[in-house]
Amino acid sequence: MNILEHIRQELPWLDGNTVYDLTRGKPAPEQLDITQRYCSDLTIPYEMDGIDLRNYGNPEGLPSARMLGSSILKTNFEETHALDNSSLTLMHQIISCAFFLGFKKSKLSSDSKIICPVPGYDRHFKLIENFGVEMITVPFQKDGPDLDAIEDLLSKESNVHGIVCVPRHSNPTGHTFSDDNVQQLFELLVPLKDNFSVFWDNAYACHDIDETIQQTPADQIAKRLGLEDNLFQVGSTSKITLAGSGISFISSSTENLSKFIDFRNAITPGPNKMNQGMHVKYFESVSIEQQMNELKKIIKPKFELVDDILKPLKDSGLCSYEKPTGGYFYSIDSAKSNADEIVQNCSDLGLRLLPVGSCFPYGKDPDKKNIRLAPTFPDLASLERCVSIFKNVLKYLN
Numbered sequence: 001m002n003i004l005e006h007i008r009q010e011l012p013w014l015d016g017n018t019v020y021d022l023t024r025g026k027p028a029p030e031q032l033d034i035t036q037r038y039c040s041d042l043t044i045p046y047e048m049d050g051i052d053l054r055n056y057g058n059p060e061g062l063p064s065a066r067m068l069g070s071s072i073l074k075t076n077f078e079e080t081h082a083l084d085n086s087s088l089t090l091m092h093q094i095i096s097c098a099f100f101l102g103f104k105k106s107k108l109s110s111d112s113k114i115i116c117p118v119p120g121y122d123r124h125f126k127l128i129e130n131f132g133v134e135m136i137t138v139p140f141q142k143d144g145p146d147l148d149a150i151e152d153l154l155s156k157e158s159n160v161h162g163i164v165c166v167p168r169h170s171n172p173t174g175h176t177f178s179d180d181n182v183q184q185l186f187e188l189l190v191p192l193k194d195n196f197s198v199f200w201d202n203a204y205a206c207h208d209i210d211e212t213i214q215q216t217p218a219d220q221i222a223k224r225l226g227l228e229d230n231l232f233q234v235g236s237t238s239k240i241t242l243a244g245s246g247i248s249f250i251s252s253s254t255e256n257l258s259k260f261i262d263f264r265n266a267i268t269p270g271p272n273k274m275n276q277g278m279h280v281k282y283f284e285s286v287s288i289e290q291q292m293n294e295l296k297k298i299i300k301p302k303f304e305l306v307d308d309i310l311k312p313l314k315d316s317g318l319c320s321y322e323k324p325t326g327g328y329f330y331s332i333d334s335a336k337s338n339a340d341e342i343v344q345n346c347s348d349l350g351l352r353l354l355p356v357g358s359c360f361p362y363g364k365d366p367d368k369k370n371i372r373l374a375p376t377f378p379d380l381a382s383l384e385r386c387v388s389i390f391k392n393v394l395k396y397l398n
């Protein structure tokens with residue numbers, strides 16, 4: 001009997017038709033239902049902060065929405081703008097602006113190189129690749145990017161003009177950067193500050209599911225070192241309210257933000273202030289904390305389930321992973337360089353996973369060990385089946 005036949009015998013519910021999917025970190029419908037339930041009590045605002053929400057204008061976003069962004073990102077109001085859905089789009093626009101116009105202390109060109117801690121967010125890497133900017137990988141240490149590796153890299157490479165970071169519940173590894181790590185990282189960047197961009201994607205700023213360390217806001221650390229013009233923070237409500245219909249935020253120095261407005265004025269006559277107004281009203285009736293607690297009730301049992309199923313494999317050395325304390329992903333390393341085979345066998349049994357290498361620049365995982373699991377979308381029963389398929393394949397192959 002081959003491995004597939006063995007597993008089909010062990011998992012008799014495999015019917016060959018049902019598609020199981022752990023590819024993308026999407027909120028489950030039940031998470032979106034929470035937002036819809038509260039939304040249905042809201043009246044649509046057409047005016048707020050003395051501003052006609054129906055019209056063009058206010059490229060910096062509605063003041064009340066900027067306040068919301070500054071409370072999510074823990075940034076200053078004056079240095080926070082509220083824009084449209086998708087922080088990923090903002091990241092694209094920031095990099096475009098750095099590439100085509102340049103910020104005060106950030107100018108990218110096709111000779112630039114960007115440091116990428118890995119495994120990381122696949123869409124960041126594709127975005128940077130699309131600009132023809134070279135990506136150089138560094139591993140993680142326990143509490144953030146590996147600082148020795150960065151120091152070594154900076155001593156050898158020229159034209160290193162940026163780093164991309166997800167500082168809390170990093171996608172997919174779950175790393176949360178300690179203050180010491182951030183302080184030392186930023187210290188390493190001080191000599192490069194005439195042209196360096198820190199892309200700080202705080203997508204999971206308030207997405208703790210287990211106790212997670214407190215972090216000093218990154219801009220406070222940056223300011224102490226004179227790096228305020230080098231830091232670009234982004235975030236959104238995509239994984240807080242409605243994915244794809246949320247609002248996004250950018251925080252940087254006021255000089256950078258005014259440059260960014262100039263750049264964006266040629267892209268849009270103004271952000272969607274109706275949606276910003278809806279979000280402001282929403283969070284007047286439901287606090288961010290209450291919202292995140294309700295989401296946690298749905299997400300936490302899923303994260304527990306993945307760990308319950310995979311822990312025996314981890315304990316017997318067949319794979320390694322850190323149980324995340326928040327965010328949206330598990331990052332699993334097989335004990336052997338056989339991630340391709342694992343993903344292919346899972347696919348043959350009906351479980352879709354991200355292609356191997358997706359969490360690395362240029363799609364290249366040098367060790368061929370890493371597999372990302374995104375457990376939030378399926379319901380618990382389906383998730384149990386997904387992870388059981390994965391577990392059985394991994395067990396047979398390792």
Ligand SMILES: Cc1ncc(COP(=O)(O)O)c(C=O)c1O
Binds near residue numbers: 088203236244
């Ligand atoms: C690190 C990170 N940044 C950004 C996003 C996308 O956020 P948004 O919907 O605001 O574009 C994701 C979604 O998975 C993510 O993991």
